[in-house]
Amino acid sequence: MASSIHDLARHLNISIGTVSRALNGRADVNADTRQRVLEAARELNYSPNQSGRSLRQGATRSIAFMLQPHPGDQQYGEPFFIPFLTGLQARLAESGLDLIVVMGAPGDYQQERLRRVVETRRADAVVLAWTRREDERIDYLTERGFPFATLGRSRSGGKSYPSLDLDFEKAGSDAVDRLVARGHRRIAAIRPALNLNFGYLFLDGYREALKRHGIEVDPGLIADGFINEAGGYQVTPRVMLSRDRPTAIIFNNDAMALGGCKALAEMGIRPGHDIAVTVIVDTPLCRYFSPALTAFRPSLEPMGRRLAEMLLASLPAFAGPEGTRIIREVWPLELVVRESD
C-alpha cells in the first residue's frame, strides 16, 4: 500500500541507493537527480518507514517520557505534566526527535513498562519523573547503560545523568521564613510518603530554617501521607491534635493540601484565618480552591525545554562542542501569595 524507496527507484529508473542518498541530503548526488527524487517522493507521497530506518541505524529518533497516574486517584489527573511535556516536546522537535509518552498502569511504579521500552528499544532515551530517594529505575538504566534524564533528583545511579529539579529546600526554607516573620512558631510540615526525593529536600529546608530561627523541630508536627487528597485528609488531623497546636501548615503537594483543607474545615478551622496554609508545588487547583492557596510555583514549560536540551547534550549523536554537557540544574520556585496564609 504505502510506497517504499523501491517504488521511487523503479519509477525514476535509478537505484535505491541513489534515492536514499538524495533523500538524506548526502553530497554525492547530482543536483538534478536530487530534484527529480524529491519531486517523485512528493508525487507518490513517500515517507520513510520508521521501522526499517531504525532497524538499520540502531536508533529510533524518539524519546520516551514515562507518565504514571497515582494509584487510587483516578479523578485527579496530572495537570502538572502537561506544560512540562509541551516544553519537552517543542525542544525535541527542533532536533527532529519525537516525544512519546508511555503510560504506566497505576501502581507498578513503571518498572515493567520501563523495561519494555528499554528492552524492545522503542526509544533512544527516556525521561523519568517522580524520582525517589533510592530509585530502582535509575539503577536499572545506569546499569544497562541506557541514556536517560530525570525530572527530579535522586541518590541513585552515580552522578552522570542529566537531571533538573526544583529547589525544594529553598522553598521549604522560604516558606518557614515567611511564616516566622509573620509571627508563627508552631509550623507543621506534611509531605508524601513513599520515598519521593522532593519530600526529603523540602523537609531539609524546613528544618534548616526552623533551626536558624531558634525554633525546636517538633516531630509531632511532621507527618507523611499518601500523595493524594485522601492522604492529606487522613494525616492532617494528626498534626492538628498535637499537644501544642500548630498555627501554620506547609503542604508539600497540592492534592494533599486539598485533602488537608477538607479535614481542617471539618474541624472548624479556616485557612487564612485560624491557620496559615502554604503549599509547595502550585497547580491550577491551588488557584481555584477557596480560599485560594498561597503556593510556590514552578515554571514548567521552560523546564521541559531545558531538560530536553540537557538530555540532547548528553547523547553522543547530538552533543554539541565538548564541555557543553549540563549535568544537573536546580530551578527556583516562585512564591504566589493568595489567601490561605
Add this chain to the structure above:
Amino acid sequence: MASSIHDLARHLNISIGTVSRALNGRADVNADTRQRVLEAARELNYSPNQSGRSLRQGATRSIAFMLQPHPGDQQYGEPFFIPFLTGLQARLAESGLDLIVVMGAPGDYQQERLRRVVETRRADAVVLAWTRREDERIDYLTERGFPFATLGRSRSGGKSYPSLDLDFEKAGSDAVDRLVARGHRRIAAIRPALNLNFGYLFLDGYREALKRHGIEVDPGLIADGFINEAGGYQVTPRVMLSRDRPTAIIFNNDAMALGGCKALAEMGIRPGHDIAVTVIVDTPLCRYFSPALTAFRPSLEPMGRRLAEMLLASLPAFAGPEGTRIIREVWPLELVVRESD
C-alpha cells in the same frame, strides 16, 4: 550490546528459525528445545528488537493517542485525559499492545504530528480527541485507510470508524430541565468556539429542552468563546448585559466556567445566590472551586477501556467473531449537584 536472536541461536547451537518459533509459542518445536530457549533467553536477558519485528510483520503493536494542549493556556493542563488514558492503556495492554501518547505542539491542531505518525508507521492505529464538526484529521485518515477511533463524534469521514462520545445533547437538555423546574426561564448557554462538535450537540439539547418548555430561544443568551479561562471571562459579560438578564448559565466547558465565574464576581454576581451556574463537563477544578460547581460528570476510565475495545474489534488482526464490531456509542453523563446552582 543487546543480545539478538542470533546470539541465542549460537549459544544453544541451534538455528535462529527454531529460536524464533520457540519464543513465539509455535507448535512445531520440541517441548524440551523450547524450554532451553526460554531459559537461555532469560539468562542472556534477550528481548526482541521491536524495529526488526515490526519491519518484518508490518505492524508495530502500538496505538497512538494524539494529545494536544490548548493554545495559549500553558498553566491549565488536561486532567480530563489522564483517567481516560489510564483505561485505554489498561485495555490495550491486555491485548499486548502499547499505548503511546504523541504530544502535539499547541495550535497546529495535530495535522502535522498526525501525518508524521501515520506516514512513518509508528503506530498501527490512532485515537483522536477533540473531534470537530468537520474534522480534517478524520478525512485524512479515512482517505488513507489508516485505522483509528475517536473520542467524540464528527460529521466527517463516513460512518465506519469506532467512536465513543458523551451524550451532550442529553446533558444540555437535562440541565435546562432542572433549571426550569426550579423556576428559571432566562437561561444562557456558553460554549467553545472553533467548531468542536460537542458544542453543537450541547446546544441542540439546550434548544430542544427550551422549546419543549415553551421558552423562546434568545440568541442573545448564547455565546461562543475561546475554550479556556480567558474565553469564559471574555464572553460571559456579553450574555449578562443582555436586555433581560439571565438567571442561569450553562457552561459547556470547565475552564470557561471558571473564567465566567471570575467575570461574574467582578460584576458582583454570586453563583448559587444571584445566578445558577451549571457546567457540562465536570473536572476536579469544578469540585474545588468556590462555590463548588454543579456539573455533569463523565466516567472516563471505563470510557477509555471501552474505546480501546471498540478499536481492537475494528482491527482485522484482533477482531473477534464477526458481528462484534461496535461502531459508535454514546455514554451518559451523571449530574453532580454542588453549590453553584
Add this chain to the structure above:
DNA sequence: ACGTTTTCCGTAAACGTTTACGAGAACACA
C-alpha cells in the same frame, strides 16, 4: 520389512532502510 504420517528443525527469503565500496565517466593538468 516397508510405506505413511508426524515431529522437529534448518535454510533462506523477505520486510525497508542506510552505507561502505568500487567503478565508470568526466574533467583537469602536465
Add this chain to the structure above:
DNA sequence: TGTGTTCTCGTAAACGTTTACGGAAAACGT
C-alpha cells in the same frame, strides 16, 4: 596522450526479525 582527481551512481551487505518450504528422523500402521 597519460595520469590523477572529482562527480555520480550502482551493487550488495547489513540491521533483527518472522515464516514458507522442504527434508531428515522418528513414530506408526500393516
